[in-house]
Amino acid sequence: MPWEKSFDEKDVIDKAMHVFWEKGYTATSISDLTTATGIQRGSLYNAFTGKQELFARSLLKYDTEQRCGMIKQLEAIDDPLKAFSVLFDAIVQQSLEDPQKKGCFLINTSLTLHDHDEQAQAIVSSALKEFTQFFERQIKLGQKRNQIPTTVSPRPTARALFAMVVGMRVMGRGSFDKAALQQIAKQAMRLIS
Secondary structure (H helix, E strand, O other), X not given: OOOOOOOXXXXXHHHHHHHHXXXXXXXXXXXXXXXXXXXXXXXXXXXXXXXXXXXXXXXXXXXXXXXXXXXXHHHHOOOHHHHHHHHHHHHHHHHHXXXXXXXXXXXXXXXXXXXXXXXXXXXXHHXXXXXXXXXXXXXXXXXXXXXXXXXXXXXXXXXXXXHHHHHHHHHOOOOOOHHHHHHHHHHHHHOOO
C-alpha cells in the first residue's frame, strides 16, 4: 500500500522554519523537527527526503513571506527616502520585539553558508543579491526624482546599506541596544543624503 500524507505540508514547513530559525541548521535535530511538527520520522523522510530538503523549503518560505513581502511593501511606498526610513525603523523595532533574539533567518544562514548544500546556498545568495538590488533601484529612483544626490554611487552605496542591514540584524540579536541600533539606522540614512 503506498504511503499517504496525513498532515498539511505547509503547516509542517512553517513549524520547521521556526525551529531552524531559532536553532540554526546544525543544532536542529530530526527529533526537534518531529517534536515541533508532530509528524513521525518516517513521514518526515517520505515527505521531504530529509533535513536538508526541509531546511531549504523552510528558507524559501521565510524568503517569500518575509523578505519578498517586505520589499514589495517598501516599493509600494513610492518614495525611496521614506522606504529606507521605514525599513531601518522596522529592523530596530523587530530586533527589540523579538524575545528569542532570532534575528533574520536568511542572514543567520548566510553566516554559516559554507555548511549548507548548494540548494540552500543558492536560496540565500539570491535573496541577499535581490535585497541589495532593491537598494540600488531605490537609490536610482531617488536620484531621478532629485531626492538623492547624483554624487551617491548607486551600487557601492546599495552594498553599504545592505551591509548595515546585516550588521543591525546580527547585532540586534543581543549585542546592541535600541540606541545603538538607532544610531546605525541614522548613519544608513546619511549615506544617501
